[in-house]
Amino acid sequence: MSNEKKQWDPSQLRKYDINLEQISRYDYNDPRVDELMSQNKPVIIENSSVVASAKKWNLDYLEKYMGNGDYTVFLSRNHKFKYYDDKKVAKINNGDVGKNIEFTQPTKKVDMKLPEFLKRLKEWKRGDDRLYLQQGLNNTVGSEIVRDFLNFDWNFCNSKQAKHNWGPLTYNLLLIAMEGNVTPCHYDEQQNLFAQIYGYKRCILFPPSQFECLYPYPVYHPHDRQSMVDFDRPEYSKFPKFKEAKGYEAVVGPGDVLYIPIYWWHHIESLMRGGHTITVNFWYKDGPSSSISYPLRDYQKVAIMRNIEKMLQDVLKDPREVGPLLRTMVLGRFT
Ligand SMILES: CCC[C@@H](CC(=O)O)C(=O)C(=O)O
């Protein structure tokens, strides 16, 4: 660490028993950034101006200029904010996926005006629901925020999108988290430039090839794409290969941009005792693959497994029949 004051302390990181190595950090114009991105590998891009115009985004500024829109806020009884797909919850509730399949939502999704969110954040005390604002940036925000948004370094983002053959930008999500909040390990089917604006977040990533160590929920499940392993209390009897997981980690701070490649697993936590954090992410669809080359890449195999699961779920209807059919198909036959 250079002689500048260290901004965080390892005691602020949650303790996990996972084999981790550091994610590389390079200056935004270092050619190694594109080298890693072209191999679908994560990298921290330093000193870019991607969100430089948002450096002034503190809570007072946001309260003043974010407008009067309703924002999506998740409430959790603990530090985890595990994502669930509302559409898949509905399918379970109207019996589309077999009989008596239970699902309890781990968090509550509410609409909140920003002043109310900020008030609850400031007045939070132990025992209260934790809060996490996760809102797509849209035209309900005030003109100052629009101006700051337009002043993001879009040339940089567009150049990465073009150079690495990404599809269109789908979302910029504004994330305002309480200290200690955790988004548990999951993967997304989009490329992601994860731009940290305020505070520090610890990111733990695993390549798509570690699919068998991270035990994702079945595709029909509302927690599709999320790992079934609770990093705080891993059940090694149920998930023995989690012991073999080998990940990459980094702590991102203001101005850092972490490239999270499509299909890469990531667990993200706002440092404990580090105050609130503010992030804007840039999600891009993947681009059309010009030509298929063999052997297939690890993330392509994940996409194939997802399609097989979806097809089997559609024809078998009851998810409890998918496992036995796959076991019959494989055991003893494909060694
Ligand atoms: C809604 C999830 C946001 C983020 C996780 C986090 O910063 O807590 C993430 O997973 C992503 O950007 O893909």
Ligand SMILES: [Zn+2]
């Ligand atoms: Zn994600």
